[in-house]
Amino acid sequence: MTTLDLPSPRLEEWRWSDMAALRAAAEAEPRASAIAPADLFLDIEGPRLLFVDGMFEPAHSRPGRVQVGRIVPETAHPLGRQAEGEGWSLHLGREEAVTHIQVVHLGSGGENHVPARLVLEEDAVASVVETYAGAGWANRLTTILLGKGARLMRSVRLVQDEGFVSIRDEAEIGEAASLVSIFLGAGGMGSRIDGALTLTGKGGFAEMGGALLTRGTQKQEAAVTVRHENIEGTSRQLWRAVAADRSAASLAARVEVARGAQQTDGEQSLRGLLLQRSATVNLKPELEIFADDVKCAHGATVGELDKTAMFYLQSRGLEEARAKALLTRAFVADAFARIGEGDASPLVRPGDEPARVSVREAFVADADKWLEAAL
Template identity: 55%
Template sequence: MSLLSLPSTREEAWRWSDLSALPALAEAQPSGRVPDTLPWLDCAGPRLLFVDGKLAQAVDQGPIEIGEVEAAAPDHALARLAGRSGWRLRLGRDHAPAGLVQIVHASTGAADHLAAEIMLDADAQASVVETYIGTGWTNRLAQTRLGKGARLMLNRRLLGSSGFVSIADRADVGEGASLALITLSAGGRDTRLDGELLLAGDEAFAEAGGTLLANGTQRHDANLVIRHDAIGATSRQVWRSVADDRAACSVAARVEVARDAQKSDGEQSLKGLLLARTATINAKPELEIFADDVKCAHGATVGELDRNALFYLASRGLPLSEAKALLTQAFVADAIERIGEEQVRDAFREDALGWLRGRA
């Protein structure tokens, strides 16, 4: 891959991204070394391990299939590299819940690309947790289609020590269906998160967002669009960004309401916390509304830790480092607490706490 094939920062959608490391990662050779201990959650359900984009282990694979998928994003510079090979989860109306589907993506120093397809028929339900570890460039594309009344919880933990993670989501949410997409970036890798979620059916619901934690010279970049295309659809976007040292977190979130999408309800909440004056937080909320009977709102704030709160905690005998960690944990809590399953929520909370302890 050459730099000429990558988007330029002159393009509005890519102006906060730094892709300069990708050409070297694309030419690197993987080591194949995988940690002995993997970050599985103690939950029943299918477990799949992908190493450098190839299936290495499957335990209780259940309804998950490996092979060709329909996912494609020819209009996206990184997602189109994912190809048509990957994993797919298809559940019909009569399928019993598969338990918690856990997928660990381990990269070992090079570039790997993989696509995914999730298709839930009417009233089907699924919960998926993806965990990304290792080094190198991990590039993913996910195509999701939810039938009438279907429910999907898709949570992602972006860990690992160095490298780059890029994920693009394309979702179609049907009538009365529900999609919850929560991401936590708490490792040492740079990230680029893209999403286009279409609320295609009446009374559809989508919630997307997460927590971006960056230090050193890390860059996290999230770009999400939710389109209301039917009557009575509801969307929520909640993002919490924390940047330390010379790191940068950027979130561009947009809600689009079509002319016929009356009674739409959309909210955005983008908040950033600077742990150092040398860090950067970018927040860009947008509303594009063509209907006239809607309830839409957005808000964006960037600030520092409350000095009065720090003083109060210090006066109670709490060391400054612990006081900072406690207040930062409270800042990101409302994004993590939106995860519906307790064990998954606890794992995300521990990941975030581990990052915060590392800043102490």
Template identity: 60%
Template sequence: MTILLDLPSTREESWRWGDPAAIVAAAGLPRGAALDADAWFMDLPGARALFVDGVLDQGRSDLRHVTMTGIHGGEHALGRRTTGNGWSIRVEADAGVELLQIVHIATGGENQLPAQIVLSDGASASVIETYVGTGWSNRSTRMMLGKSAKLTRAVRLLQTGGFVSLRDEVEIGAEASLIVTVLGAGDAGTRIDGAITVTGDDAFAEYGGALLTRNDQRQECAVSVRHAALNGQSKQIWRAVAADKSTASLAARVEVARDAQKTDGVQSLRGLLLQRTATVNLKPELEIFADDVKCAHGATVGELDQRALFYMQSRGIPHAKAQALLTRAFVGDAFVQIADETVREAFVADADAWLERAL
């Protein structure tokens, strides 16, 4: 049976490296048994939510401060498909909530789920999401940060098959802080699609991570940060490692409005080819209308340093081990902003597991 989906065309600039055919194929995968959720939750206190094919498993969840409510998915080409019942966090002024861990298990076919995070002035929250299984998992998340609010979010894309698509829309108020880290270390295709707007003065946004691809896999991100207020800061630190005949694509954009003086924006896109048959596409963009800003971007693609490999082998380190150590150091740049040691170690372990399969 052919699955018909209304998806964007690769003729659109924002989808130039997209893979709609992979989404269609993922949506048509047959259903199977669900994975064991306990293996994917980290040993951390706080609320837990388990979604199987986009549906909350109430019996194995401990929602606490999380509610399920109707959420509109927005107008994005994929995000609008998620309209319906989704998870929501609302934190009152100057309050904090316990860490929320979410495990998304896909068993085949397609599943949709919207979410929203609303932090009032001075509020704080932390969210960890893990995606496993196979199928098309489509998500949209709206985040609204009030004055001096703080949100950290870590996302692990570990599905073994199918496709995961994320749509994030964020509004950051004055003196608020957003830190998002994404790791694509599964074998599924992925698309990370973000639109962040800095609406308040003296706000900070960091959105980055690492995409690790192998075989004929394709992963991509298309993230834009728009500065619309004074003294804003943003960082987009992305790393991509591609092996075999795979493709990793990173598109990062910074827009600075005319009134957003004193903006400081940084983009760092780096790609590493483990074999010359692999591909890494990089596209940093700056669009600046203010005249008193400090914005910089860098984009490089290369192979492992042969001199470093030779030196390590001359000290008795096997070639494969030397490759793994250098690649791990390269990817580690994308994880330094993760403050929680347990979460950071989980990301490193995921990357190490990928390296064992790829090298």
């Protein structure tokens, strides 16, 4: 294996990154996985793609309009440029729609790289659910181009048991187009979610956020920059972090408003919750504004569970662990509010009757599973 050229933590934008965990995951020996690929897909109709150790697996896939083939990345990002090879792409013409696309990434150890490219022309619509599971280093680059009025909804689940997941999103959002990307880091892996979103058209909308849940000595990180280059653009960055034990969760959110990008509306909301004082949450909101007619705001807070609320719940008969779980779930709930709007999937669990469960509720179930292990 070639020597990895990784970013240095001496660089400000990488100072919270756990490159040691990434390197260890990349060097881990592959081993057999007990995870059945079929269990990783939500039971919703739509295209399905399975990548095992970075290789497309047609036996468990039905790509539909999604194409699989070699993609050469065009990026200067130090991790994203390594994501070269077999990947997936979607190109929708004017007013075309493909929803409920599911992409599952299953790793067994070592490193794997998968690029993706999504191009939506005028008024096209797409929704994508991505799931990361297994082990190893999963490195991804997603390039997104949205034409006038196009809309893309992405929901990304990081439930990998161990290893590291690095995700780089680069998007150009045209006039009146909308991109919403929501992430949940609820596995045992380390992670870096990295975004560079540019609103190039008048009235564009960009939202990138989610929740990072860490325990043990785990480290997860999100670093997102949204750049407004045209008038009347709107952006939202809403992130929640929950850290237990000696783990660390880090959130860096930046908004750049170029000269002439008047009537920009940019909002950042970064909140962290410490389940133990030995844990760490790092928050870094940034605004760089060169226009004078804007509405930009940011907030960043870190705290512990409210003792008054804990007392109230326990005084009504709830055990401490249950009370903590309810308050923690409420803390992260707003990060999931935009996930899978309008999507529904019947999930069947052993011993349960079939139930209609939305994509959003599937993400909430992942968070609840994390809470059961952490509390």
